[in-house]
Amino acid sequence: MPLPESLDRLMTRAAELRAELETADGSQFGALSKELSTLEPLVEKVAEYRALENAQAEAESLLSDPEMRELAEAEFHDAKARLPLMEREIRLMLLPKDAADERSAILEIRPAAGGDEAGLFASELFRAYQKYAETRGWRFTVLEYDENELGGVKGATAEIEGSGVFARLKFESGVHRVQRVPATETQGRIHTSTITVAVLPEAEEVDVKIEDKDLRIDTYRASGAGGQHVNKTDSAVRITHLPTGIVVAMQEEKSQHKNRAKAMKVLRARIFDAQRQSLDSARAADRRSQVGTGDRSERIRTYNFPQGRVTDHRIGLTLHKVDRVMMGEFDDIFDALISEDEAQRLAAEA
Secondary structure: OOOOOOHHHHHHHHHHHHHHHHOOOOOHHHHHHHHHHHHHHHHHHHHHHHHHHHEEEHHHHHOOOOHHHHHHHHHHHHHHHHHHHHHHHHHHHHHHOOOOOEEEEEEEEEEOHHHHHHHHHHHHHHHHHHHHHHHHOEEEEEEEEEOOOOEEEEEEEEEEOOOOOHHHHHHHOOOEEEEOOOOOOOOOOOEEEEEEEEEEEOOOOOOOOHHHEEEEEEEEOOOHHHHHHHOOOOOOEEEEEEOOOEEEEEEOOOOHHHHHHHHHHHHHHHHHHHHHHOHHHHHOOOOHHOOOOOOOOOOOEEEEEOOOEEEEOOEEEOOOOOOHOOOOOOOOHHHHHHHHHHHHHHHHHH
């Protein structure tokens, strides 16, 4: 399949930008440099592709030369094998980018069905994501960790900061199911529990305009596991965004000011995510051709401890290393999800 004609326009535009930069003044230089920097990786890849095409054609022309045939054959077959791979890379680079992919993210985990066991698994998965973030060199900041008496959580929220966090984690949103014998089970029976995970792109203040009149802010006394008071002041904060009905509560800090700042960060991310879901009509129309539906209620993965396996239901991937996944080894899953998403988007563009 030939590469799209739009590539020629992009190559021409890159050449124009280089010429404009030579005479640009300070006010223009930044914008022109930024535009060129986004084009350069693609321009370099296309130049490499066309050079390989020329090398293949040259090698093919030498196949009839007895003295050059052996060398030409090797070069010809090498180019023939590499060109389709390079073409796929270029097509991927041409796909529309999710503007939020490079952003940091807000991670939220809540128990769903299964009582105490769901809370325990929620805390374990939260820690697994934390370990994964550490291996990537991302900053993992706990915003909320509402622990219960057994060491599980009623809810946990974290801010994960770094380059490309949302792109890597965005397919984690949905229902995660665990099958295992709970520590509290005396009969040795396997229980099935579920938790929900939401990964939201972090929003800047310019992304979401929140009016003070649209907020109801309640303060109350923070409490810990078992209802024990963490402190004697009304430091916990609950913010309700009246237009959307979104509610965020925060009590992790002893300072009301800090809890309010954290709650606003999460609220802004939730509103931004809701806006992305409703305004991105193209994405909504094409949901069925994506990895999963993006629905928070969709069951996406099962962690089966007795059989030692993890299954992602959206792509039919099963890995027999549940213990390692729970230690933060998610890359095999994430790579497969991203590859499947890329393949589906390439097919939709064809």
